[in-house]
Every structure is written in structure tokens, then in C-alpha cells.
Amino acid sequence: MPETASSAERVDWIAVDWGTSNLRAWAMADDRAVATVSAPTGMGGLERHQFEPALLAATEPWLSAERPIDVVACGMVGARQGWQEVPYLAVPTQPVVASAMQQVSTSDPRLTVRIVHGLSQMDPADVMRGEETQIAGLLGLEQGFTGMVCLPGTHSKWARVEAGEVQSFRTFMTGELFALLAKQSVLRHSMGEDGTLHDTVFDNAVRVAAETPADLTALLFGIRASGLVADADNEDARSRLSGLLIGAELAAMQQEWSGGDVVLIGADQLAERYLRALHALGGTARMVDAQACTLAGLVAARHQLLEAR
Amino acid sequence: MPETASSAERVDWIAVDWGTSNLRAWAMADDRAVATVSAPTGMGGLERHQFEPALLAATEPWLSAERPIDVVACGMVGARQGWQEVPYLAVPTQPVVASAMQQVSTSDPRLTVRIVHGLSQMDPADVMRGEETQIAGLLGLEQGFTGMVCLPGTHSKWARVEAGEVQSFRTFMTGELFALLAKQSVLRHSMGEDGTLHDTVFDNAVRVAAETPADLTALLFGIRASGLVADADNEDARSRLSGLLIGAELAAMQQEWSGGDVVLIGADQLAERYLRALHALGGTARMVDAQACTLAGLVAARHQLLEAR
Structure with missing residues (x-):
């Protein structure tokens, strides 16, 4: 059973951080999380047809038959071995960009799912997927941030951020x-x-x-x-x-x-x-x-999607 | 079945290179190999009580009931997880030294087995086991060699050799x-x-x-x-x-x-x-x-043992 916190509040959309090992989702009222859930159904353990059921299992209480709810997901869910490969966006670029996100086809009518792209660099060749959303979140939390961002982990990333863009990075x-x-x-x-x-x-x-x-x-x-x-x-x-x-x-x-x-x-x-x-x-x-950055980054991605409509 | 080449010639002693994955033995007439055998019975796959049977299985055709035959072995057989731990000798030192080799107790009366020590260094801390015999072999093949010896492998070694001694090394x-x-x-x-x-x-x-x-x-x-x-x-x-x-x-x-x-x-x-x-x-x-060095090193170890008697 996933760890769940449900809410009587209105749910406008769902934010999802979907990595290799885990999935974490937040029920969002506007820019504010009103409930959260996490489950061990990471991308690493799923076949392509298992992604939608895993998402439904985690977010069921927040869905409504009245209208499809928007889901914005970041992380390895968008990798080649994930639900659907969402191409990398080359730096220098804003960390998240609506036009590079992709909608994935789902069969349940209560969901509209979009996955955030990763970032790539040609020389030296490098890639990130998931960290771009955390960087977007940092820029949401600290507008105008300029400097180095270090994201330690399995593959540590160092990104130079300037003028609202990721200029370059190294893994x-x-x-x-x-x-x-x-x-x-x-x-x-x-x-x-x-x-x-x-x-x-x-x-x-x-x-x-x-x-x-x-x-x-x-x-x-x-x-x-x-x-x-x-x-x-x-x-x-x-x-x-x-x-x-x-x-x-x-x-x-x-x-x-x-x-x-x-x-x-x-x-x-x-x-x-x-x-x-x-x-x-x-x-x-x-x-x-880190989690605050991820959530703020998904909020930033959602704003971008709304503006692009 | 081990790959064997037997010989009608007299066998004076047996040289053994006993690593983690394989065992190679040579039947020796004086300093000359007259037959060789190799088997996949490396130290990594043996319990302590299995070493003597593995050695007997490989060298049986060369043994004689008349007198015990000397066996000189080098490599991981002398490690903590091997047949018997033979302590490291600290550099600077001659690469093989009779007094630091150890006889291991055996139950078959046809064998007398001695294992070559490894080398150690305190600062920076380092160890080798097996390569010291190859270096001794190089010094046997090229007397007076001075310079760097590089021994690539799972753990590559670089040894500074001077005045017949290993002065220092790095792994x-x-x-x-x-x-x-x-x-x-x-x-x-x-x-x-x-x-x-x-x-x-x-x-x-x-x-x-x-x-x-x-x-x-x-x-x-x-x-x-x-x-x-x-x-x-x-x-x-x-x-x-x-x-x-x-x-x-x-x-x-x-x-x-x-x-x-x-x-x-x-x-x-x-x-x-x-x-x-x-x-x-x-x-x-x-x-x-490499194999010529190993064999020449075991010959050098054997000479040291004879001189020390």
C-alpha cells in the first residue's frame, strides 16, 4: 500500500516526481500541495504498459469522473526505458520549456499526462533528466539566481545557471x-x-x-x-x-x-x-x-504549460 | 580434466603459479620446465581443505613414492583467503626471500610445499602477491635490471626496481x-x-x-x-x-x-x-x-630455498 495523505480540498492538478526507484505525487490546489503519496513503483521496475496503472493506483483518490485532471511528471519516466521517451533539450536553455514536454497517450479519461524533457549538452556530451526540474524549482524559489548548482546523487550534476538558463553542466x-x-x-x-x-x-x-x-x-x-x-x-x-x-x-x-x-x-x-x-x-x-525544489519545478512546468495554451 | 603434458624425464621439483582463477604447474628438471599443466582450480573457488587435493590432482603424474618432491608456489594461494596466509615482506627488499616463504602442512608424504610471501609497503599502504615472483623472474632473466616494472592486470602494479630490490610500488x-x-x-x-x-x-x-x-x-x-x-x-x-x-x-x-x-x-x-x-x-x-617471468621467478625462489638450507 502506498503511503497516502488524502484531502477534502479541491485538486486542480497532480505533480509527479517519477524516478528509477520511486514515484512521488502531490495533489495540487493551484501552486499548493494539499496531499502527497509515494510508492515504490519506480520506472526501473515497470514495463511500458504498467506506467498508467501505477499512476492510477497512486493517485486514484484525487481523480474525478467529471473532467480530466492534468498530471505533470518529471524524471526517468521520460527516459528511453520509461513510459515514453521525451527528447532532451540542448543547453543553453531555460531548465523547463513547455514546447519540449510531451503528452503521453492514456486510456483512462480522467487523466491528461505530460512528461518534462531532460537536458543535453553536446560538448562535452552530457545529459540530465529530473534535475532540470529541480533547477527550475530553485529559480522559482529564488528568482534571478545566478551561480553553480550542485545536485549530488548516483550521478552528481553541476550546472551553471545564469539569466534564468542552464548554461552548461557536468555529470x-x-x-x-x-x-x-x-x-x-x-x-x-x-x-x-x-x-x-x-x-x-x-x-x-x-x-x-x-x-x-x-x-x-x-x-x-x-x-x-x-x-x-x-x-x-x-x-x-x-x-x-x-x-x-x-x-x-x-x-x-x-x-x-x-x-x-x-x-x-x-x-x-x-x-x-x-x-x-x-x-x-x-x-x-x-x-x-531537494523535495521543495522538485515540487517548485513541477509548479513552474505547470505554469509554462498554462501560458503556452 | 586438466590440460597436461607429461614427461619421461626426471622431475626434480614442481613450480606452481596459483592465482585467484587458475593454477598452473610446471614439472622442473633443475631450472628447466619439462612438462606443464593448468587447471581452473584457482584459489577463489577453494576451501582451505581443498588445496592439497587440487594440487595432487594437477601434479599426480610427476609425484614419486620414493621421496617427497619440493613444490614452490606463488600467488593468491598465500593470501588470507588462500591455503595458508604467508605474511607480506615490507619493501625495500629483494622480491623473493627464502626466510619469508612458508611451508604448509600436507598429509600426502610425496609433497613438500612452500609458498612465496607477498610484498607490502606502509606509506602509501600497498600490497602485492604474485607480482613479486614475476619481478624476481625479470631480475633472473636480466641481471642488474634497474628501472620501472609495470604489471597490468585486475590491479595494475608499478614497481621501482634498483640494486636487485623492489624499492617502492603502487597499485x-x-x-x-x-x-x-x-x-x-x-x-x-x-x-x-x-x-x-x-x-x-x-x-x-x-x-x-x-x-x-x-x-x-x-x-x-x-x-x-x-x-x-x-x-x-x-x-x-x-x-x-x-x-x-x-x-x-x-x-x-x-x-x-x-x-x-x-x-x-x-x-x-x-x-x-x-x-x-x-x-x-x-x-x-x-x-x-609474463609467463616466462613467473617461471623464472619460481626458479629464483627455489635457488634461494636451496641456498638457505
């Missing part, structure tokens, strides 16, 4: 590498289960990776070697792995974050770790709530 | 990262099966990684992005992944290989790839046959 495999190395590489012998990280070890690893980022793949093996020759414990190993990967990412982006306003949008714990890493290198950033 | 996770990223990361969607690499794409990737090694984890994601926005094909993706990882490794070791004599010891195809990458960066190296 790092930091989160995915962490998971692969911790669980499936030789380093797994030195790792504990998920747990707290050791701050001093983490900070030192961030600095070492930032000083000699070229040594990354040797520094990684050093985690295993330290477990064998210096009896480093599991918490140490986990903290070093996290610090080395985030430190290498920050080293690559140093010019971008050392200059000015940096906003971190991400899950609390991970965003805090990036903030800590930035501090270890003499930088800083502001954290903005 | 890179290059091979393991390649396998994890090609088979288990988001990049797998862009990869073909094992196959030929595209030389120009490989060379370019080596150069890009060597110029901006700090960007490695972003360059890796770029492989996926190129598949999505620029229709790069599977062979391109595989070639870039290989080039980026080897290029980053070479960037970290540039001071070491740009100076002087570099010897590459490894499986032919992989060693050739490293040679190609070195050429792309204006360096060079000599290739020495």
Missing part, C-alpha cells in the same frame, strides 16, 4: 562508483554495512584526492591495502572511499565552486557530506531542500 | 574498474561484448585522461552521454572506457615512466594496450613475457 559518476566499489569490488572486504562515517578520515580523504586527483584509482586500492597492512577498520574504509570520490569530484569543479554562489540540492545526508567536503577544501555552499 | 584498480563499469554500471548500456577496440578512439581517450585526470569520473559518464546524444557506438564506448582508465593511470605515473627503462609484464593483449597508451603519450616500454 560525475560519484554515487554509482561508491556503490559499485563498496559492494562489488575488492574493497568490499574492507567495508562495513552502511553506517556513520568518520569525519576526520573523510576530511583527510577529501583533501588527499583534491591534492592528487590523478592518483584516484591508486588511492582507492590504498583503502584495501590499509586494511591489510595497517588494520584500518571498516568505518575508516567507508569514510575514505566517500571522501576520495567526493574529493576528486570537487577537485575537477574547483574553479566553478571557488568563485561564487553555490547551491546544494540533494538528499539531506548526502548534501551535508558535500558541504562538509567543500568546507574541508576552503569552500562553502548553501543547502536548499 | 591501480584499473582492470577491476574496467570490469565493474563495463558490466555493472550505467555504462553497460553503451558497451558491446568483449571485442576489438578502436585504436584512434582509445588513443584519444588516453590523451584526454592524461591531460585532465581530475575529470576522470565525469569523463566516464561522458561515455554514456555520448551514446545518448551523439550515437557513439559500442566499440567506441569500450575503447574510451579502456583508454580513460589506462590514461589516468599513466598520468599518475608519468614521472616514473618518462625517465628511463620501463618493462611491461602482463598478458599479451593487455600489455600491448599499455604499450600503445604509452606511445600515445610519447613514452615507451619493452614487453617481457
Whole structure:
């Protein structure tokens, strides 16, 4: 059963954040969420014909037989393996653009579903899907924002935002590498289960990776070697792995974050770790709530759709 | 059934290269191999009590009831998860040292088995097991060798050899990262099966990684992005992944290989790839046959044991 909060209030439209692992939907009265639901029916586990039923299952209480309700969805639902592939929009561009969103055909007459596009960059080649909506949300929450936006995650994104547009961006495999190395590489012998990280070890690893980022793949093996020759414990190993990967990412982006306003949008714990890493290198950033950005971005997308009508 | 070549010649002792995946043994008349056998009974698939039966199964035709035959084994057989843990010897040191080898207890009276130690380094923490024997072999084949030895593989090693000793060494996770990223990361969607690499794409990737090694984890994601926005094909993706990882490794070791004599010891195809990458960066190296080094190293270990008696 999905976690649901229903509402007696009028529901004007439905906002949906549909990622690889989860779906989150909000019942919206104008720009305000009046109820929310989340379900584990992420895009990663669905065949193409299962998307509409999954959406109906999650949002049923908010639907009405009287008129079709608008649904605006962002995230991996629009990927090639998703409900319907919605092409990327090339930067520089506003983060969300009505004309690039796509309506997907549905059989239930109570729904009209539109999916937000992703963003792409040709040189260097890069893509994002879902983060563009969070950036649009940041611009909704902080109009006129100019600076770097860092969105940590499985694939961390750094986007330069200026004049209401995403000018360029860069993706790092930091989160995915962490998971692969911790669980499936030789380093797994030195790792504990998920747990707290050791701050001093983490900070030192961030600095070492930032000083000699070229040594990354040797520094990684050093985690295993330290477990064998210096009896480093599991918490140490986990903290070093996290610090080395985030430190290498920050080293690559140093010019971008050392200059000015940096906003971190991400899950609390991970965003805090990036903030800590930035501090270890003499930088800083502001954290903005990720879910608030997503919702504000879907609101911005909805406004665009209304204006384009 | 193991692949065997038996011999009517006298067998003085048995040399064994016992890695994670395979076992290779040679029947030796003095310093000369007169027969060889290989079997898929690597250390990775054996419980502790299965090592002796596996060795007997492979070498049975060479054993004699008249007197116990000496066996000298190197590789992961001496690891913590192997037959018996043989402690690492700290560098600087001769690559193989009789007093650090260990006899393992066996129940069959026809065998006396000794396992070669690995090498360790405290700062930066590092370990090797198996490669020390190949380095000893190189010193047996080329007496007085001074220079860098590169041993590509799952965990590539670079060792500085001088005055008959391993002075220091460094390990890179290059091979393991390649396998994890090609088979288990988001990049797998862009990869073909094992196959030929595209030389120009490989060379370019080596150069890009060597110029901006700090960007490695972003360059890796770029492989996926190129598949999505620029229709790069599977062979391109595989070639870039290989080039980026080897290029980053070479960037970290540039001071070491740009100076002087570099010897590459490894499986032919992989060693050739490293040679190609070195050429792309204006360096060079000599290739020495890996199996010849292993065998010569086991011969050197055997000589040490005889002298120590």
C-alpha cells in the first residue's frame, strides 16, 4: 500500500516526481500541495504498459469522473526505458520549456499526462533528466539566481545557471562508483554495512584526492591495502572511499565552486557530506531542500504549460 | 580434466603459479620446465581443505613414492583467503626471500610445499602477491635490471626496481574498474561484448585522461552521454572506457615512466594496450613475457630455498 495523505480540498492538478526507484505525487490546489503519496513503483521496475496503472493506483483518490485532471511528471519516466521517451533539450536553455514536454497517450479519461524533457549538452556530451526540474524549482524559489548548482546523487550534476538558463553542466559518476566499489569490488572486504562515517578520515580523504586527483584509482586500492597492512577498520574504509570520490569530484569543479554562489540540492545526508567536503577544501555552499525544489519545478512546468495554451 | 603434458624425464621439483582463477604447474628438471599443466582450480573457488587435493590432482603424474618432491608456489594461494596466509615482506627488499616463504602442512608424504610471501609497503599502504615472483623472474632473466616494472592486470602494479630490490610500488584498480563499469554500471548500456577496440578512439581517450585526470569520473559518464546524444557506438564506448582508465593511470605515473627503462609484464593483449597508451603519450616500454617471468621467478625462489638450507 502506498503511503497516502488524502484531502477534502479541491485538486486542480497532480505533480509527479517519477524516478528509477520511486514515484512521488502531490495533489495540487493551484501552486499548493494539499496531499502527497509515494510508492515504490519506480520506472526501473515497470514495463511500458504498467506506467498508467501505477499512476492510477497512486493517485486514484484525487481523480474525478467529471473532467480530466492534468498530471505533470518529471524524471526517468521520460527516459528511453520509461513510459515514453521525451527528447532532451540542448543547453543553453531555460531548465523547463513547455514546447519540449510531451503528452503521453492514456486510456483512462480522467487523466491528461505530460512528461518534462531532460537536458543535453553536446560538448562535452552530457545529459540530465529530473534535475532540470529541480533547477527550475530553485529559480522559482529564488528568482534571478545566478551561480553553480550542485545536485549530488548516483550521478552528481553541476550546472551553471545564469539569466534564468542552464548554461552548461557536468555529470560525475560519484554515487554509482561508491556503490559499485563498496559492494562489488575488492574493497568490499574492507567495508562495513552502511553506517556513520568518520569525519576526520573523510576530511583527510577529501583533501588527499583534491591534492592528487590523478592518483584516484591508486588511492582507492590504498583503502584495501590499509586494511591489510595497517588494520584500518571498516568505518575508516567507508569514510575514505566517500571522501576520495567526493574529493576528486570537487577537485575537477574547483574553479566553478571557488568563485561564487553555490547551491546544494540533494538528499539531506548526502548534501551535508558535500558541504562538509567543500568546507574541508576552503569552500562553502548553501543547502536548499531537494523535495521543495522538485515540487517548485513541477509548479513552474505547470505554469509554462498554462501560458503556452 | 586438466590440460597436461607429461614427461619421461626426471622431475626434480614442481613450480606452481596459483592465482585467484587458475593454477598452473610446471614439472622442473633443475631450472628447466619439462612438462606443464593448468587447471581452473584457482584459489577463489577453494576451501582451505581443498588445496592439497587440487594440487595432487594437477601434479599426480610427476609425484614419486620414493621421496617427497619440493613444490614452490606463488600467488593468491598465500593470501588470507588462500591455503595458508604467508605474511607480506615490507619493501625495500629483494622480491623473493627464502626466510619469508612458508611451508604448509600436507598429509600426502610425496609433497613438500612452500609458498612465496607477498610484498607490502606502509606509506602509501600497498600490497602485492604474485607480482613479486614475476619481478624476481625479470631480475633472473636480466641481471642488474634497474628501472620501472609495470604489471597490468585486475590491479595494475608499478614497481621501482634498483640494486636487485623492489624499492617502492603502487597499485591501480584499473582492470577491476574496467570490469565493474563495463558490466555493472550505467555504462553497460553503451558497451558491446568483449571485442576489438578502436585504436584512434582509445588513443584519444588516453590523451584526454592524461591531460585532465581530475575529470576522470565525469569523463566516464561522458561515455554514456555520448551514446545518448551523439550515437557513439559500442566499440567506441569500450575503447574510451579502456583508454580513460589506462590514461589516468599513466598520468599518475608519468614521472616514473618518462625517465628511463620501463618493462611491461602482463598478458599479451593487455600489455600491448599499455604499450600503445604509452606511445600515445610519447613514452615507451619493452614487453617481457609474463609467463616466462613467473617461471623464472619460481626458479629464483627455489635457488634461494636451496641456498638457505
